[in-house]
Amino acid sequence: MAIKHNQTLISNHFRKDWQRRVRTHFDQPGRKTRRRTARQAKAAALAPRPVDKLRPIVRCPTLKYNRRVRAGRGFTLTELKEAGISKSLAPTIGVSVDFRRQNLSEEGFAANVARLKAYKERLILLPPQVQRPQEG
Template identity: 75%
Template sequence: MAIKHNQTIVKNHFRKDWQRRVRCHFDQPGKKASRRSARKAKAAAVAPRPIDKLRPVVRCPTVKYNRRVRAGRGFTLAELKAAGIPRLYAPTIGISVDARRQNLSEESLAANVERLKAYTARLILFPKKSNKPKKGDSSKEDLKAVESAVASTGAAFPIVHADKTIKTIKTSELPKPIEGGAYRKLR
């Protein structure tokens, strides 16, 4: 049985050049800096385009976390259909698709359809042939505006946590207790 994880080393009779068998992470701060610079370099390379794909707003599972919303894996086929985006066309314009996910509420469907529509309204599509633009491509004014745009390293459409569920209730607003208790009332 091999030794795993961060446990104490039992019966440690070290010889056999043990310094070679120890893994050290002295490069941790350096790697952090190089990852950050790589992210900036990627953002500069893809210039007006966003770094990541557009992700849906999903609610976390379980009672403990269901107040929170976060980025999901991909949009459902129902959301894409409601937004009027073909499912095979969506990944080509930077929209992630998850065919397995199902919409369990009208609110989540409406929120993500609105997100898709806002994304497509801001989307600028370059024509494959500049002299023959197709129906869905952007106008020449939009294409000229892109040249002056500056790329940011953040997400294209950040997810905003709008927590409107928790409200404070005064004791005067609480309902009056039932005479004799709730158990007696139920009997």
């Protein structure tokens, strides 16, 4: 039997448990402190090592954002070669490498090479075996 005209809906209630379905963010300040302490614990556990890999400085694409600089995906092979780091050694000492990236400007290339050289000067490599330290 079809319903005609303006009758009330029978035996339908829309007062279900809505609190189970609503997502609240009252735990946001607690999560913020938890993330911060986790980052500090990770940095303390890695002690002398850096927490993240070394990444190049690149300019954002498009006309709107190209005055802004950010961290890129990885250094180019020519930047590594100019800094005196082999492409097989780079990932083992915490330097990210991007095989696809190209150098489009001399200023960016020089800045990234200087960044690599400064990192290489600060770098302290510990020998794999304490009994036989390597030269240099």
